[in-house]
């Protein structure tokens with residue numbers, strides 16, 4: 001079982017957290033508005049359905065091809081990064097990753113770390129670990145800066161502060177940023193953030209970033225962003241530490257253009273992001289800026305478990321565009337925080353069980369209508385609904401030897417499986433079916449009026465007083 | 477065993493499942509338009525302007541004049557230039573005579589970081605090439621024209637030779653043989669810095685330049 005990050009909220013609370021959002025018309029409206037906005041922007045980027053389909057097929061084959069040779073590519077990446085002067089570290093768990101990063105910080109006597117947006121650093125709870133070690137870890141993506149200032153976590157992997165209104169942000173800045181008066185003018189708010197963070201970029205000892213794609217053949221780390229904070233973090237401080245999951249590798253540079261196009265168009269509906277940053281080495285002799293040290297931390301944290309199974313491996317195709325969230329009727333209604341995990345929405349439901357174990361996440365796979373929207377929009381064609389069915393199977397079936405996942409059978413219940421076994425038996429035997437429906441039609445009035453969760457939003461189930469076969473018989 | 481060996485051992489123990497190599501070239505040959513010079517320049521301009529950049533077409537001999545006009549219009553009196561480049565030299569020769577101070581990036585950043593962050597209103601760099609389909613500049617920072625030049629100053633002015641516009645990102649990397657020659661930090665830039673993190677409202681100048689000005693050198697009129 002992987003160690004759970006401190007912020008992980010137990011699955012038991014999922015229902016209550018969801019209900020709290022669903023009951024809040026204001027929040028629901030703002031999620032709805034934000035998701036509609038992102039969906040229409042994405043749609044506008046893909047006017048040609050045929051092109052989109054062929055590009056998705058290409059994206060899928062690029063991801064599958066590269067995952068197919070992942071161990072070799074990791075070794076090639078490591079060799080080329082090392083040749084380029086970038087130091088490579090490996091971490092199996094979040095704790096190991098934090099220890100590696102903090103070691104680098106300690107060696108430089110670092111006090112201030114500026115962070116570009118990195119979901120993997122959220123995954124390992126780096127900010128807490130840094131704080132405990134006396135290092136200030138400051139988020140510099142505007143959305144992340146806002147949620148950090150509010151003492152919260154991102155609620156979306158692309159738009160971290162999507163759950164906040166500008167008035168809330170205005171109040172937050174007025175309360176927390178020194179010398180700032182209330183203003184809900186967005187340009188003014190961004191200027192406030194810019195000014196605070198510019199000073200930090202100037203002072204920081206360490207810059208930390210995520211990685212969107214790592215290119216094995218050239219030893220290059222690629223970053224996609226709009227704000228420039230990713231560039232700041234990777235250029236201004238004397239040390240740059242990048243962290244990524246082990247799956248984000250492509251063999252060839254030529255694999256990047258299709259994936260980048262799918263990523264930016266699916267994520268925010270842009271035909272390209274403002275910046276695409278390709279880092280291949282630390283500052284070279286004669287160069288006047290850029291960090292003198294660059295590190296890459298490769299994190300497993302359950303990914304190798306997904307990798308081991310042919311079907312579950314598809315989870316690792318993800319390029320973290322967030323489109324599945326934007327199109328998910330469940331995410332749209334409950335928002336990202338309800339999930340309690342670093343990655344929310346459909347991708348969160350299929351990746352988190354590998355990171356946190358099924359004991360902690362078994363309810364997530366059931367919180368889906370299986371409408372298929374996530375699978376339809378996924379730019380790399382991850383069959384998310386199929387994976388959700390698989391995870392339900394893993395969670396709810398009786399524990400067995402050699403399971404594919406940690407926590408297999410965690411949601412297994414003897415009573416429920418006996419009920420289903422009985423159900424199956426009834427439907428398999430015409431005679432038994434006859435008896436049961438006969439009893440049902442006679443004693444249907446005995447059905448309780450409250451039938452657990454079913455009746456929380458529906459009328460009670462009651463067998464009809466007459467069976468179909470009786471009605472047919474009466475008709476002759 | 478180290479974490480590295482354990483991770484690799486787990487991955488290697490998994491079924492191999494090799495997949496055919498994707499044919500990226502074939503996709504681009506059938507799904508992306510190929511255009512000629514003028515069309516590429518027009519498309520590049522369309523998209524980078526959509527992304528809020530300011531574009532001026534200039535002649536090979538007239539760009540300095542336009543540069544002065546741009547600086548004038550924005551009330552900028554100080555420009556960061558790279559002195560060991562041809563365009564940097566040209567700016568150094570010309571601008572101070574017109575009352576514009578030229579700062580050169582001649583020291584390592586540690587020596588003047590605070591000044592760079594607080595007292596450098598604009599910079600001039602060259603683009604190596606550009607991409608028509610997305611309105612993207614390709615920058616290839618080096619010892620002469622360091623990385624922060626295109627990031628820290630609030631106004632970034634870029635000189636682009638319109639004959640170096642490719643149709644696609646893929647075409648650019650293939651034609652230039654990037655796999656052999658990537659610099660410390662290659663960059664694609666498609667507009668000034670921006671964010672929509674507050675209530676999906678677009679705002680420019682999040683952390684990088686608030687304004688991006690492209691001087692696109694076309695054929696001599």
Ligand code: SF4
Nearest residue numbers: 318319321322324378
């Ligand atoms: S699962 Fe697909 S749609 Fe969802 S974030 Fe990943 S790539 Fe995007």
